Amino acid sequence: MRHSATVGFARSGRTEREEDPPSHDAPEYDESQAAGRLRVPIASFRWARHTGLVPAPDASSYQWSRATVEAIDAAAIQASLPHEPISAAATADRIARALDTPNMPDEPPVVSAFAVRRLITCGLLTGLTANPEAVLINPDQVAAVCGIKGLAQRLAAEAPLGPDQAAARLGVRRVDFDYMRDLMWVRPTERRQVRFGTSRAGSVMNGPRCSPRRPSTRTLRSTGSSCTTSERAGAPRSPCEGQAAGEGGRRGVSARHSCG
Incomplete structure (x- = not known):
């Protein structure tokens, strides 16, 4: 009797679990996953979010709930960006x-x-x-x-400045500007890596760029042997170049590094 009751309880518990409706947690989608579910290009999804066709993320700071994604009109997103980016x-x-x-x-x-x-x-x-x-x-x-x-x-105003240009714009010596950089008083607006040379052992230049509001400097690193590299440090031409030159901006500054 005791064994039969135990078996009957186990079957009863299993039957109750089988009768319960399955639990499905609503998934969360980032913008790439949401665009994929809607079958729209990610560029169109981003533009639709900019124009308000796509609501702000509701599951987290960068994710949408399943219900929100399914309520979005995919055709409207496609139509919002009629021309190729x-x-x-x-x-x-x-x-x-x-x-x-x-x-x-x-x-x-x-x-x-x-x-x-x-x-x-x-x-x-x-x-x-x-x-x-x-x-x-x-x-x-x-x-x-x-x-x-x-x-x-x-x-x-947004044109990038090299270290010499930035020092001139601030009215300080170049060495003082380097101290300011070391103290992190100024930081680059953007840092770019450019690879050049005829072999893998060529030179690699790390070039941070800065706007006139946040000037900084660049570093030049060479690897390998018997290499000479040169990089222009001047800002690109602009429609107001003459005005910028009057404020201390200079073009044509070169940074040269040689290694043997």
């Missing part, structure tokens, strides 16, 4: 042409990709990718930005 270089070229100072081949750009990334940081443009090396912009938004009054002055 363009790269940072193409955006820079369009802005330069709108300012009647087009970027010319084999010359320092009037408007650079760096300036485009600064406009994204300032909120004037919306980046449609999470990768800073592959910026994509809505061409319709670029056309709107080209009509902003005072855009040339804004771009001139």
Whole structure:
């Protein structure tokens, strides 16, 4: 009797569990997963979020709940970005042409990709990718930005400065600027890595860039042997270059390093 009662209790417990409805926790989606579930390009999803078609994340600071994602109109997201996004270089070229100072081949750009990334940081443009090396912009938004009054002055203010230019702009000696950098009083706005040379043992240059508001310096590191490297430290040309030069900005500063 005792054994039979034990078996009967076990069967009863198993039957109750089988009769309970299954529990499914609602999954959470980041923007890439949400775009995949809606079957829309990530660039379209990001633009729709910028325009308000996609609500703010409700599951966390960067995730949407399943119910929210399923309520989003995928067709509206597709229609919100009718034209193919363009790269940072193409955006820079369009802005330069709108300012009647087009970027010319084999010359320092009037408007650079760096300036485009600064406009994204300032909120004037919306980046449609999470990768800073592959910026994509809505061409319709670029056309709107080209009509902003005072855009040339804004771009001139955002032009990057090398360490000598930054020291001149601040009215201090270069060595004093280096001390300021070591004390972290000034920091680069952007740091870039550029590889060049004919072999893997060539030189590697770490080049931080800075805007006139937050100047900094760059470091040049060489690896391998018998190499000579040279890098321009001047800012790209801008429509207001003459004004910037009057404020202390200089072009044509070179940083040269040799190793034997």
